[in-house]
Amino acid sequence: MILDKAFGIHPKALELRAHRSELLAANLANVDTPGFKAKDFDFSAVLKNEMPAMRMATTRSGHIQPENGLVTTGQAQYRVPMQPSLDGNTVDAQIEYGNFASNALEYQTSLRFLNSKIKGLTLALKGQ
Amino acid sequence: MSLFKIFDTAASGMSAQSMRLNLVASNMANVDSVSSSIEQTYRSRQPVFRAMLDQLNPDKPSVGVRVAGVVESQAPLRREYLPDHPLADGNGYIFRPNVDLVEEMANMISASRSYQSNVEVVNSAKQMMAATLRLGE
Secondary structure, three states: OHHHHHHOOHHHHHHHHHHHHHHHHHHHHOOOOOOOOOEEOOHHHHHHHHOHHHOOOOOOOOOOOOOOOOOOHHHOEEOOOOOOOOOOOOOOHHHHHHHHHHHHHHHHHHHHHHHHHHHHHHHHHHOO | OHHHHHHHHHHHHHHHHHHHHHHHHHHHHOOOOOEOOOOOOOOOEEEEEEEEOOOOOOOOOOOEEEEEEEEEOOOOOEEEEOOOOOOOOOOOEEEEOOOOHHHHHHHHHHHHHHHHHHHHHHHHHHHHHHHHHOOOO
């Protein structure tokens, strides 16, 4: 759809941000669960995969484009703990909370970008 | 929408932590509940947390936490020789609970901090959702 092109990378980024905040919230909820391993994913690497410029060129009809869906959780990786813990839990509340806060802020940034795109489009549609 | 699940996840964290706080309160309240036999004496109670993993979908990102059970500490009770105590047994001993006050205080602080961080997560998620709803206004 033409609107998707107008919005660019931002809807995808927003989706990924929401997904990441879900992961980080799960880490924070399990901060005291014995044996729980904190998970996260590399946001910029995943987003890079989603960018059109990074897609494979398909020159024949038989060529299959890799799935362009939302990041699968298989790409989520275990966090390397900074400090060992007795119960095998690798959640560091400060790190998770810092990541969650910056992720929330970046989510709002993506929203701001989208908003201005929408505003620009509305302006163009109204012509006034 | 996946932001909704954050509320469930954080709420599970809050309820688990409040259960933990509840047990701390119970342990601290009973620190002086002496009795005349080992069986009747209050023992320190501790929660066991477990991640709520979905068996059908182990890679699901939203993993809440639940209290798998409450265990009673098996640490030895403190026996004290107080023959004048009304609850003293035949040999003049009373039994005190195996509650460690220092441990319980540390537990309490940890639980309340974890609870707070879950509340902050809910607040952030709420703001994110509210901003999304205002998109395009």
